[in-house]
Amino acid sequence: MLLGRIEDGADVALVSDAGTPGISDPGYRLIKLAVESGVKVVSIPGPSALVSVLSVSGLPLDEFTYKGFLPANPTRLRKFLLSLKGTEHTYVVFESARRVVDALRAVHDVLGDIEVIIGREMTKMHEEIIRGRAASLARDLAARTLKGEVTMVLRTARAEVTPVGVDDELEALLRSGF
16 A cells, blocks of 8 residues: 555655664565565664764774664563673663663672663653662662653673682692693
């Protein structure tokens, strides 16, 4: 139906009232269908919570990974967070405002007390940036009722490897090269 209208010369726009179309919404299906049908698809840049919160995060952005919405199921959330563990990296995720405290607690439990930046209602009138460590943010936000869209930026830490069972004499021998 839409493709037929386009073939007849009509212009069609995909507009979303909740973020950028095609990013964590089913709009990609329409875009894919249009591309497969040979329709020229163009982007008209607009507000993006993802880019907006990253740009004010103060975290390294030479490389980052967008991971979509956090899993709602606690077991799947823990498994997801475990997959991020061990490397120093910046991740961006979306989360429901009503689950953000539980998510921060899970982040703390699995990834440690890492740095987190929360962007609430990005690019909108009630925009708010909340910064801190996972544990203190969970504690502080438990006393509030968050509303609106939440974008979280997580900065994971590199795993520290500590030798186990190496005494001073053996360590000196190893350092000397025998």
